[in-house]
Amino acid sequence: MTDQTISTKPSPEAIAARSVLLGRARWGWPEIAFWAIAVALYFLMPTKLMLLSEIAILGLLALSIDLVLGFAGIVTLGQGAFFGIGAYTAGLLARYGMGEAPWSDPLLGLLISGGVAAALGFVTSFLVLRGSDLTRLMVTLGVALIVEELVNQMKWLTGGSDGLQGVMPSAVMGVWEFDLYGKTAYVYSLTVLFVLFVIARRIVKSPFGLSLLAIKGNPLRTRAIGMPVNGRLVLIYTIAAFYAGVAGGLVAQTTQFASPDYVAFHRSADALLMLVFGGAGHLYGGLIGSVIFRVMQDVLGNITPQYWQFWLGMMLVLLVLFIRGGIIGLLMKMRGRIMRNRGPSA
Amino acid sequence: MNAAAPIVLESRQLLKQFGGITATDHVDFTLREGARHALIGPNGAGKTTFVNLLSGVLTPTSGSIFLGGRDITKWSARRRAHAGLARTFQINQLFADLTPVETLMLTIAERENAAWSWFRPVGARTDFVDEAVELLTTLGIADIAHLRVGELAYGKQRLLEIAVALAQKPKVLLLDEPAAGVPEHEREQILDVVAALPSSVALILIEHDMHLVFRFAKSISVLVNGAIFVEGAPDEIANDPRVRQVYLGEEVVHV
Numbered sequence: 001m002t003d004q005t006i007s008t009k010p011s012p013e014a015i016a017a018r019s020v021l022l023g024r025a026r027w028g029w030p031e032i033a034f035w036a037i038a039v040a041l042y043f044l045m046p047t048k049l050m051l052l053s054e055i056a057i058l059g060l061l062a063l064s065i066d067l068v069l070g071f072a073g074i075v076t077l078g079q080g081a082f083f084g085i086g087a088y089t090a091g092l093l094a095r096y097g098m099g100e101a102p103w104s105d106p107l108l109g110l111l112i113s114g115g116v117a118a119a120l121g122f123v124t125s126f127l128v129l130r131g132s133d134l135t136r137l138m139v140t141l142g143v144a145l146i147v148e149e150l151v152n153q154m155k156w157l158t159g160g161s162d163g164l165q166g167v168m169p170s171a172v173m174g175v176w177e178f179d180l181y182g183k184t185a186y187v188y189s190l191t192v193l194f195v196l197f198v199i200a201r202r203i204v205k206s207p208f209g210l211s212l213l214a215i216k217g218n219p220l221r222t223r224a225i226g227m228p229v230n231g232r233l234v235l236i237y238t239i240a241a242f243y244a245g246v247a248g249g250l251v252a253q254t255t256q257f258a259s260p261d262y263v264a265f266h267r268s269a270d271a272l273l274m275l276v277f278g279g280a281g282h283l284y285g286g287l288i289g290s291v292i293f294r295v296m297q298d299v300l301g302n303i304t305p306q307y308w309q310f311w312l313g314m315m316l317v318l319l320v321l322f323i324r325g326g327i328i329g330l331l332m333k334m335r336g337r338i339m340r341n342r343g344p345s346a
Numbered sequence: 347m348n349a350a351a352p353i354v355l356e357s358r359q360l361l362k363q364f365g366g367i368t369a370t371d372h373v374d375f376t377l378r379e380g381a382r383h384a385l386i387g388p389n390g391a392g393k394t395t396f397v398n399l400l401s402g403v404l405t406p407t408s409g410s411i412f413l414g415g416r417d418i419t420k421w422s423a424r425r426r427a428h429a430g431l432a433r434t435f436q437i438n439q440l441f442a443d444l445t446p447v448e449t450l451m452l453t454i455a456e457r458e459n460a461a462w463s464w465f466r467p468v469g470a471r472t473d474f475v476d477e478a479v480e481l482l483t484t485l486g487i488a489d490i491a492h493l494r495v496g497e498l499a500y501g502k503q504r505l506l507e508i509a510v511a512l513a514q515k516p517k518v519l520l521l522d523e524p525a526a527g528v529p530e531h532e533r534e535q536i537l538d539v540v541a542a543l544p545s546s547v548a549l550i551l552i553e554h555d556m557h558l559v560f561r562f563a564k565s566i567s568v569l570v571n572g573a574i575f576v577e578g579a580p581d582e583i584a585n586d587p588r589v590r591q592v593y594l595g596e597e598v599v600h601v
Contacts, residue, residue, distance in 0.1 A: 010472070013488050014479040017447050020492050021469025207455045207471070208464035210444065214452055217441035224401065224439070225453045225514060226427030227461065 025205040034284065038190055049182035055294045056189040057250045062274040062286025063200060064243035069272075070281035071204055072236045073216030075133045077268045078140030081147040082241040084263025085120055086113035086248025088151065088158055091258035094169040104170040106253050110192065113249030114242040121241020125234045141265070148263045163259030167252055178254065185254035192250060196243055200283060203239070212236055277319060279326025288327050351378040354548045355400070355431070355518045360409035362399055369395040371573035372409065377518065381548045384563035388592065392572035393552045394436060397520050401433045402426045413518070432516035434507045436523045442496030446487065446506050449495060450478035453513040478513070485509050485539055501532030508539055519543070520550045525558060537561070560584065
């Protein structure tokens with residue numbers, strides 16, 4: 001062996017670092033458990049499949065906000081615009097496709113929904129490149145309001161405030177028809193959510209994902225190390241718009257309906273709320289948040305139909321005041337405490 | 347110092363005005379290959395403004411900047427970084443939520459235009475991991491490689507600040523008060539790192555600490571009110587009565 005081969009051999013520290021870094025990208029058992037439960041619910045709660053499907057879709061919308069807010073640090077109140085655009089795109093395809101493939105095909109519909117939303121996301125991303133959080137909040141909100149008004153005004157296309165009737169997607173992959181119980185809907189929504197989640201997970205663990213966290217942490221330094229900051233922001237904003245568009249497409253296909261309610265301001269606000277509830281920046285925050293949000297809505301709505309938002313608001317205030325980082329933040333803090341207690345005794 | 351070494355960085359009649367205030371006043375400055383050049387001056391003399399102009403954080407009012415003979419006056423900070431100009435900041439500018447090894451890997455990935463990669467995990471580029479760890483080891487901070495940057499001691503963050511700039515493999519390195527705010531017992535580690543910087547890198551050191559300046563610098567520029575007041579070798583500067591008057595005051599300088 002020559003000296004050269006010895007010097008290029010990685011040091012023990014480097015080998016250790018490799019395994020630490022790769023270990024962070026590996027699936028942990030809480031993650032596997034999470035998805036196993038999601039699958040098990042199909043069998044355990046056969047009467048609640050429509051609700052579960054809706055939760056999966058809301059989770060996808062919250063996930064799309066997490067990509068821009070939790071990782072790239074872009075505050076947004078406009079994700080509902082992409083959701084709504086996706087819903088109307090899928091809805092119109094299924095309506096005018098007359099229940100026939102290819103235009104009524106759900107998967108193609110989702111791709112086009114995501115694509116149209118991504119196109120809008122790409123164009124509007126240039127508006128959020130500069131400016132403070134407040135500017136971004138206002139710009140994203142403004143775009144969402146414009147889309148909402150367009151949907152209301154273009155009655156000939158969207159059905160206006162009556163909503164889009166006659167949405168008839170054909171069977172998923174030509175086999176599974178959408179049914180009244182939501183069997184197909186849940187399996188379909190959960191599968192799409194899972195696939196997009198896996199991709200999002202790869203994105204955030206990659207060098208590109210790391211660069212987003214860096215931009216969120218310190219834009220000045222990212223430019224100093226030669227990072228094309230604007231390019232990165234445009235890309236993640238566009239990807240997130242695609243995700244939100246797919247979520248919208250899913251909702252139109254599974255409920256066979258699209259209404260101005262899907263582009264309304266409260267969509268964006270609710271989804272942001274779910275994310276904050278669950279904890280931003282962990283990918284799972286939006287998913288857990290959507291479960292809690294929707295279950296609370298259901299349970300509290302049954303007890304006090306008029307006031308469920310009161311309790312929701314109350315919980316939000318308490319959560320933000322006392323537990324920073326949402327539910328995931330709380331779980332991680334608890335795990336840290338257990339590890340520390342275990343540490344010295346072991 | 348070799349006066350015939352090629353010029354790597356140059357400013358010509360560089361001017362920066364903020365409203366009515368002239369922060370950089372027609373500065374002509376040259377930096378040669380392998381230089382160890384210190385930029386000193388009283389508070390508010392415009393040292394950091396000058397570095398911000400060179401690194402592209404600020405745009406000059408007039409005048410021009412050349413890097414390796416190319417006019418970079420209108421280049422963004424990003425493009426300058428890719429052309430081999432790196433800097434550190436007087437106040438740490440780090441990524442609090444990343445670990446040191448992640449920070450350096452990201453910097454290396456940007457240098458190699460590999461940070462658009464989105465499908466494979468960060469750790470998959472073992473060549474980057476190895477380089478990052480090697481750099482941390484060289485700087486004596488391999489032990490903190492996997493801690494959150496935001497939780498590191500200030501002195502360690504200061505070293506990482508330099509490590510990030512070194513990971514860019516720069517031709518020209520601007521160090522803006524590398525030891526600023528570092529407690530006494532941690533200073534020596536930083537001074538050693540500065541002393542051990544590769545001679546292939548041309549260095550500009552901005553510093554208040556005269557011991558550091560006279561220990562490393564082979565040439566010095568004194569900046570007063572945004573203009574270059576005097577330039578020369580360290581002993582000339584130390585013995586220049588005008589410099590003592592405007593900058594060093596009554597303090598006696600030990601070389």
